[in-house]
Amino acid sequence: MTGSLFEMGPREIAEGAVHVPGWLSVERQREIVIACREWARGPVPMRAARLPSGHRMSVRTVCLGWHWRPYAYSRTADDAGGARVAEFPDWLGALGRSALAAAYGTPREDYLPDTALINFYDEHAKMGMHQDRDEVSREPVVSFSIGDTCLFRFGNTENRGKPYTDIELASGDLFVFGGPSRLAFHGVPSVRPGTADPETGLTDGRINITLRVTGFS
Secondary structure, three states: OOOOOOOOOOEEEEOOEEEEOOOOOHHHHHHHHHHHHHHHOOOOOOEOOEOOOOOEOOOEEEEEOOEEEOOEEEOEOOOOOOOEOEOOOHHHHHHHHHHHHHHHOOOOOOOOOOEEEEEEEOOOOOEEEEOOOOOOOOOOEEEEEEEOEEEEEEOOOOOOOOOOEEEEEOOOOEEEEOHHHOOOOEEEEEEEOOOOOHHHOOOOOEEEEEEEOOOOO
């Protein structure tokens, strides 16, 4: 929890898109930060993915379960040394189911994410407006934020422009998007350095974890 005087419940940003402030406790965030540091060391280390244009992304990414590169999934990191990615842990899937229930108010024991993209943003990193459409499945995306607050832009399903809604995602926040919003464009225009809570174990930068169901076998 964020420790604010008044706890805020789920807030629907668009149909199927829900923001739950302060959902992860500081203790839980600390545990996840420790796990992320371990995952970042390999077997496939955290790296800045290269776009088809040749440009490197400003965020650095490590994957679990399936390796993502723009714009495809594979079991091995063919663009980063060829090793098989770390397994997707059961506890992270259980956390995703709890998150989905918190956002939508309905238990979903059949929600079985099989990949996680763990992105690290330093103070200069950004993410352009994009759709999460490389998965065959259209099950919801579950997103956790830890560390520095970011400006998160959640848009429409037709284009990268307006209408969109700008939201501040702080450490511990949960964001879920599925249903009619599953293919909405979204991005991170900026990160606010110096806003991380040191109690989480992350003194600067932002970790964003997105859980997805790929639909691949």
